[in-house]
Amino acid sequence: MRVLFEEMKNEFRRVFIKAGMGEAKAEICARVHAESSRDGISSHGANRVARFVDYVKKGWVDVAAEPSRETAYGALEVYNGNLGPGILNAIYCTDRGIALAEEYGIGLVGIRNTTHWMRGGTYGYYAACRGYVALAWTNAESVMPPWGGTDCKLGNNPFVLAAPVAGGEPIIIDMAMSQYAYGKLQVTRLAGEKLPFPGGFDKNGVLTDEPGLIEESMRILPMGYWKGASFAFMLDILGAVLSGGITASDIDKAGKGSCGGASQVFIVIKPDYCSSAQYAAEVIKKAKEHIKSSPLAAGFRLVQYPGEGRALAREESDKLGVLVDDTVWAEIKNL
Amino acid sequence: MRVLFEEMKNEFRRVFIKAGMGEAKAEICARVHAESSRDGISSHGANRVARFVDYVKKGWVDVAAEPSRETAYGALEVYNGNLGPGILNAIYCTDRGIALAEEYGIGLVGIRNTTHWMRGGTYGYYAACRGYVALAWTNAESVMPPWGGTDCKLGNNPFVLAAPVAGGEPIIIDMAMSQYAYGKLQVTRLAGEKLPFPGGFDKNGVLTDEPGLIEESMRILPMGYWKGASFAFMLDILGAVLSGGITASDIDKAGKGSCGGASQVFIVIKPDYCSSAQYAAEVIKKAKEHIKSSPLAAGFRLVQYPGEGRALAREESDKLGVLVDDTVWAEIKNL
Numbered sequence: 109m110r111v112l113f114e115e116m117k118n119e120f121r122r123v124f125i126k127a128g129m130g131e132a133k134a135e136i137c138a139r140v141h142a143e144s145s146r147d148g149i150s151s152h153g154a155n156r157v158a159r160f161v162d163y164v165k166k167g168w169v170d171v172a173a174e175p176s177r178e179t180a181y182g183a184l185e186v187y188n189g190n191l192g193p194g195i196l197n198a199i200y201c202t203d204r205g206i207a208l209a210e211e212y213g214i215g216l217v218g219i220r221n222t223t224h225w226m227r228g229g230t231y232g233y234y235a236a237c238r239g240y241v242a243l244a245w246t247n248a249e250s251v252m253p254p255w256g257g258t259d260c261k262l263g264n265n266p267f268v269l270a271a272p273v274a275g276g277e278p279i280i281i282d283m284a285m286s287q288y289a290y291g292k293l294q295v296t297r298l299a300g301e302k303l304p305f306p307g308g309f310d311k312n313g314v315l316t317d318e319p320g321l322i323e324e325s326m327r328i329l330p331m332g333y334w335k336g337a338s339f340a341f342m343l344d345i346l347g348a349v350l351s352g353g354i355t356a357s358d359i360d361k362a363g364k365g366s367c368g369g370a371s372q373v374f375i376v377i378k379p380d381y382c383s384s385a386q387y388a389a390e391v392i393k394k395a396k397e398h399i400k401s402s403p404l405a406a407g408f409r410l411v412q413y414p415g416e417g418r419a420l421a422r423e424e425s426d427k428l429g430v431l432v433d434d435t436v437w438a439e440i441k442n443l
Numbered sequence: 444m445r446v447l448f449e450e451m452k453n454e455f456r457r458v459f460i461k462a463g464m465g466e467a468k469a470e471i472c473a474r475v476h477a478e479s480s481r482d483g484i485s486s487h488g489a490n491r492v493a494r495f496v497d498y499v500k501k502g503w504v505d506v507a508a509e510p511s512r513e514t515a516y517g518a519l520e521v522y523n524g525n526l527g528p529g530i531l532n533a534i535y536c537t538d539r540g541i542a543l544a545e546e547y548g549i550g551l552v553g554i555r556n557t558t559h560w561m562r563g564g565t566y567g568y569y570a571a572c573r574g575y576v577a578l579a580w581t582n583a584e585s586v587m588p589p590w591g592g593t594d595c596k597l598g599n600n601p602f603v604l605a606a607p608v609a610g611g612e613p614i615i616i617d618m619a620m621s622q623y624a625y626g627k628l629q630v631t632r633l634a635g636e637k638l639p640f641p642g643g644f645d646k647n648g649v650l651t652d653e654p655g656l657i658e659e660s661m662r663i664l665p666m667g668y669w670k671g672a673s674f675a676f677m678l679d680i681l682g683a684v685l686s687g688g689i690t691a692s693d694i695d696k697a698g699k700g701s702c703g704g705a706s707q708v709f710i711v712i713k714p715d716y717c718s719s720a721q722y723a724a725e726v727i728k729k730a731k732e733h734i735k736s737s738p739l740a741a742g743f744r745l746v747q748y749p750g751e752g753r754a755l756a757r758e759e760s761d762k763l764g765v766l767v768d769d770t771v772w773a774e775i776k777n778l
Contacts, residue, residue, distance in 0.1 A: 375710065
């Protein structure tokens with residue numbers, strides 16, 4: 109079904125307030141969840157609302173907690189997230205990164221002991237809309253085998269890069285380290301389809317595009333095979349080192365759900381000190397035209413440019429309402 | 444054949460001095476090339492020496508040029524590489540990044556109008572051996588199609604992440620945005636073998652592991668399909684924006700060889716301000732043990748950890764001498 113953005117946001121807000129969150133905080137979290145659904149990322153929008161409430165009830169997320177500063181030096185700051193809502197902690201860190209970038213040109217904020225930030229692109233978009241370049245990542249519990257291993261030891265560890273565009277929409281990538289999410293495997297299996305490309309190994313170690321066989325083996329494929337596995341590992345350890353926080357194995361042990369106690373890093377840069385906003389906008393326009401000038405390959409709908417899918421989804425949501433699964437919506441109405 | 448490290452380094456040094464480089468600079472460049480070969484990355488070591496000399500002769504690299512500072516603000520600095528040797532420019536930027544990290548905790552150095560940095564991991568290793576975390580990338584000429592396109596519009600844009608380990612070898616990833624390099628396709632084809640995994644599309648748009656068919660179509664696969672394509676695009680534009688430099692389309696137009704006029708970014712962080720070196724070493728040890736505890740998958744030799752291949756190659760080189768192709772070595776001897 110489709111629900112108007114404001115109605116969806118208000119419903120999430122009601123649920124978060126009922127879960128114990130203050131009104132202002134509930135408004136922010138509700139907006140972020142609703143925006144993710146609006147942009148076509150329901151997996152981190154509407155579909156996570158009930159789970160968030162469940163985490164609060166279990167004591168895995170403390171809706172009242174605020175981040176507290178642990179250390180600071182020049183353009184670096186480190187916080188303890190105190191298991192507060194991941195969205196609020198991440199926005200706080202992005203704001204601190206922006207303040208540091210204003211003062212030093214670049215700032216790094218590490219946060220440990222935080223919780224699921226939902227859609228990582230949210231914070232890249234937030235910074236880039238305000239004129240900043242942002243790099244950010246989170247570590248997470250083990251959901252993916254290392255390269256050459258058979259059980260889950262690596263997090264999905266989304267990595268975000270964002271660039272502002274003067275007078276236009278920012279350019280953002282927000283990528284998990286697995287080729288496909290488990291959510292995508294499930295959806296594809298339920299539709300009786302195969303994955304567009306191999307997404308993992310079956311239990312015999314054979315590469316497969318059959319989602320059910322990968323769900324069974326739990327051997328989802330890192331993006332780019334060994335490359336994504338190594339990248340995920342680096343993001344895990346650097347997240348912990350730069351925040352004084354924990355890595356995947358301890359997130360697993362903590363048993364506080366997805367990303368419970370995770371470590372995150374936010375690097376914010378003021379690009380105007382490197383080149384003018386006008387120059388940057390021209391560079392990006394030219395790079396986009398360069399890509400778009402490539403002849404369309406057989407079997408493709410368009411020559412893809414980062415963020416196009418999101419922009420199309422948003423346009424459709426604004427016109428027709430935001431898509432939400434009937435069951436998910438009914439569940440939220442009952443919370 | 445195998446050549447002792449010192450002999451190889453001295454031979455490269457002789458060649459670089461003959462090409463017009465001062466003695467001290469030639470020593471540095473020779474060492475970096477020889478170290479790449481020693482670590483098993485001949486593609487960016489011995490195999491690039493003759494090409495470098497050719498670029499110097501063509502006026503694409505100015506052996507006498509030094510980087511000049513264009514702008515600076517707080518922990519940000521931007522340089523013009525003046526088409527100097529990419530290795531020297533990149534070491535200069537890493538040193539500046541280290542100085543900024545000492546002062547501010549983090550520093551960013553952008554450099555435009557530089558030339559091929561050879562192996563990107565060199566600079567991550569350099570910073571990490573001195574106790575710093577480093578992120579670095581370069582943009583490059585178009586060698587890879589965008590996602591959904593059929594001709595080359597994206598650079599390979601290697602991305603480097605490095606973490607120091609107190610009392611041990613740093614952990615480094617240095618990854619190009621294509622799944623395989625053209626060099627790998629050629630080597631595999633000449634050996635009459637197939638790629639371990641599909642490496643591109645044939646001219647009919649069918650995914651293939653036959654290297655010859657990909658060399659023919661020029662449709663090499665981005666790592667992780669659309670993910671690597673988007674990542675490559677972001678690194679291209681952010682490289683240019685953060686250095687006031689150019690992107691792939693203008694590197695193509697400049698016609699000064701691979702990476703001629705490229706834009707690069709170096710971010711250096713002093714992790715000791717975030718967590719202690721001892722804590723970091725423990726975190727990394729634990730994360731490594733976590734990965735290594737995964738049961739070995741069928742068909743694999745080991746559960747892989749970033750940098751293991753490099754460490755093994757280095758050990759072998761130190762014992763037996765550095766591997767170099769006979770023809771490549773003969774060509775260098777004649778330079």
